Amino acid sequence: MLDRLLTPADQTLRTLFAAHVAGRPNPAENRPESPQIADKPDARRHIAALMRVNHAGEVAAQALYQGQAFVSRADATRASLMEAAREETDHLAWCAERIKELGGRTSMLDPLWYAGSFTIGALAGLAGDRISLGFVAETERQVVEHLDGHLQRVPEEDARTRAIIQQMRADEERHGHNAKLAGGADLPGPVRALMQLTAKVMTRTAYWI
Numbered sequence: 579m580l581d582r583l584l585t586p587a588d589q590t591l592r593t594l595f596a597a598h599v600a601g602r603p604n605p606a607e608n609r610p611e612s613p614q615i616a617d618k619p620d621a622r623r624h625i626a627a628l629m630r631v632n633h634a635g636e637v638a639a640q641a642l643y644q645g646q647a648f649v650s651r652a653d654a655t656r657a658s659l660m661e662a663a664r665e666e667t668d669h670l671a672w673c674a675e676r677i678k679e680l681g682g683r684t685s686m687l688d689p690l691w692y693a694g695s696f697t698i699g700a701l702a703g704l705a706g707d708r709i710s711l712g713f714v715a716e717t718e719r720q721v722v723e724h725l726d727g728h729l730q731r732v733p734e735e736d737a738r739t740r741a742i743i744q745q746m747r748a749d750e751e752r753h754g755h756n757a758k759l760a761g762g763a764d765l766p767g768p769v770r771a772l773m774q775l776t777a778k779v780m781t782r783t784a785y786w787i
Contacts, residue, residue, distance in 0.1 A: 586644045586696070589663075593640045594689055598671035601664065605745040606676065606738035614735045625739055626682025627785045628728050632746065633673035634685040634784035635721065635777075638695040639666045642717065645699025646710045655707045658760060659714070662753045669749070672742045679738070685784045698776075711762030716770055718754030720777060722747055 592598075615621050643663040650656040677684060685691065702713040725747040732739050765773075 586648050589640065589644050590692060590696075593637055593670070594692060598667055598674055600668040600671035602668050604672050604675060605741040606672070609737045609741055611679070611738060612733075612735040615733065621733065621736075622680045623682070625732060625736060626677050626680035628731060629673050629677045629680070629739065629742075630682055630685055631781045631784045632725075632728065632743070633670065633677060634688060634691050634780060635724070636666050636669045636673060637685075637688045638691045638780065639663075639717075639721075640670070641692040641695035642699035642702075642714075645696040645701075646703040646714070649700050649703035650707060650710065652707050655711065655760070658711075658756065662714070662756075665749050665753070669746050672746070676739055676742055686787055687783065691780060691784070708761050708763040709765070711757045711760050712765050713762075714757035715754045715762040716765050716773060718750045718757065720774060721750045722754070724777070724781065725750065 615625070640663055643659045643666065647656045647659040647663075650659065674684060699713075703710045725743055728743055729740060729747075732743065734740075
């Protein structure tokens with residue numbers, strides 16, 4: 579029980595205040611910065627803001643997984659959630675690195691995103707493992723749609739940013755697929771709509787703040 583209490587506390591501090599170290603190579607490695615991006619301050623600000631949104635989303639994802647794992651009844655479900663969270667740490671590191679390259683900053687509201695998402699994750703977990711896994715599957719489905727939208731907004735010549743987003747998309751799609759295979763239940767329409775609304779508020783806010 580002590581471990582169950584200390585693990586989310588430790589992960590909260592690591593997510594919000596520690597430098598993130600990826601376990602996998604950055605997908606942007608060996609991809610040169612485009613002069614068309616480097617020489618355009620407006621383009622750099624826009625792309626940095628998009629990556630700030632993605633970084634905030636990964637902060638929220640960490641909290642969701644931690645909240646769900648904290649109340650999960652099954653060891654297998656908990657292990658699956660924590661494995662996905664480890665891959666999301668790679669995303670945090672990649673997004674933060676790209677934001678820094680572009681001269682941007684991460685969201686000042688990250689603690690708020692984390693606290694709210696942990697609460698939502700815990701509530702989903704309390705509904706049972708099938709609902710919890712279904713929540714993961716639906717979240718990842720919406721994230722994939724969100725990343726598809728960003729790929730349309732990032733210039734084709736920005737190979738570094740696009741490589742990161744594309745790898746993130748592949749990972750999120752796999753997480754959602756695995757959650758469904760593990761027995762995730764389909765969520766009711768009103769719940770899916772509320773999730774979309776919540777995500778929209780976060781992404782629009784994080785673009786600026």
